[in-house]
Amino acid sequence: MEMKQPMTTASLRRVPTRYFVLLTNARVQGVDTAQILSTAGIDGARFDQRDGTFATAEVDAFVQAANHVTGREDLGFELGRLIKMNSHDLLGYGLLSCHTAHQLMCMASRHYHLMTEAFTLNYQRRPGAPGEATYTPTIAMPDVTLRFYLEAVAIAHHNQLRLMLGPDAPAYDVYLSMPEPSHVLRYQALAPTRFHFSESALPGVRVVMGADLLDQPLPFGDAQVVQQIDERCSLLGSRPLTGHFGWGEYVEMVLRAAEGEQVTLDDLARRLNVSARTIDRHLRAENLAFRELSEKVRFQRACEMLREPGATIKHVALKLGFSDTANFSRAFRRVVGVTPTAYVNDAARPFPPLTQPDSSLTSS
CATH class of the missing domain: 1.10.10.60 (Homeodomain-like)
Incomplete structure (x- = not known):
């Protein structure tokens, strides 16, 4: 299916600052947000804006400054660990109200651009079969930013499913297109979820989930809330064209x-x-x-x-x-x-x- 959205420039791609605020509020060890923002040349007051966003170039500057200031390579992992359903504003409440993980993935894929315009989410599944979710970058970005995103996306996916399904959630597989990180033990501690790393894959994160996970009932299912929020999210704009600039x-x-x-x-x-x-x-x-x-x-x-x-x-x-x-x-x-x-x-x-x-x- 060919997308029909008009082409835009990379500077218009936005990422809500509310996700980066999580690193500040959690007081992650070694993360001095004020120093990071100063190094990146970003006004810290923008973190106080409810609907604040970063342009893609500002995300690059933030990630590079964070790596330089902290000396840590696992900040993407840290960010993903902090992301919950209610981190996604209006869409998050709709996701919390889904009846199954399958319905949740369908809704998330329709409106993923409301979380970030730097990646897209494609979810496919045949009835009764396993499902596959693929998170793909929509723009060119430096390697350090790409790896930050890959870890944040993969761990956020795991963390939100775990919170919704509980500690006894069925095992599934997550594939990241990056070398095995130095902090791989942090991934291994998330068993039974299995994480795989490969430098030879197309850039992105691929998640393969079985029917036992996708069809498991979720605790807060409410069809009316899902419908209302789905409609409201549809009014907030359509998904931007992938690879839109350069x-x-x-x-x-x-x-x-x-x-x-x-x-x-x-x-x-x-x-x-x-x-x-x-x-x-x-x-x-x-x-x-x-x-x-x-x-x-x-x-x-x-x-x-x-x-x-x-x-x-x-x-x-x-x-x-x-x-x-x-x-x-x-x-x-x-x-x-x-x-x-x-x-x-x-x-x-x-x-x-x-x-x-x-x-x-x-x-x-």
Whole structure:
């Protein structure tokens, strides 16, 4: 299904400040919010605004400042641990009133943009079968921000289900597209929920839940409240278009995050719930093409790997999926302009920018 919302700019994507306030109110060890905001150049008075929001650039600044000030790598985990249903304002009360976790996931997926416009939630399930919830970034973001979000989203999902279903909730699986963190023991302590980490997956969080969990009755079910809040949330605006700004930058982020996987245009389209033609059209508007971006991302990674201590051309070729070094060398020279050996010997040689216009795609 192709989304019809108009394209906007990245600066218009908003995240409610009420989520970041949770880190302040909880007095998390080592988190000096005033210093973080000062370092990030954000006015602390904005935390006092009931409907305050951060732009995506401000979220990036906040996360980078928080990591610098605290020296901690688990602040996304901490934030997710603090998020409850009532953290979501009006929508949260609707979610609390759902009869089952399945109904809750359906409602959350319809209105997830009211929680954050930086990610989208897609939930799919056949009757009586397991369900799958996929949280996908909607914009390009720095690696540190992406990992912060991934942890916050994954742990918030776990925490809210646990609070609704109780400590005896059935086990299920959560997949995060990031390396195993140094604080992995914190995840293991959340058993029976099983957390899996992979650097080669498309960026996002994927949650697979069985029918035993999804069909379990929730304690505060109220169909009338759900209907009323669902209608009110629908009046608050529609979900923004995914990948709305800088499609080349966005696709580049996705391809880089899926290290080791040959992501196709169809793979990306299915994940974003848009058509492959939609993505292709937006890329062409920027004088780009998916195939060229994919190749350049792949060989940028090759350049990085070739300059690692002890790296060999054969090892890099195999790591990137080539059957032999000859094929790799020919493809490398076609994309980068020199052979792998020449590239290694010329330490000052830069890699071509990923989003440079392809002259063959330039409009006449």
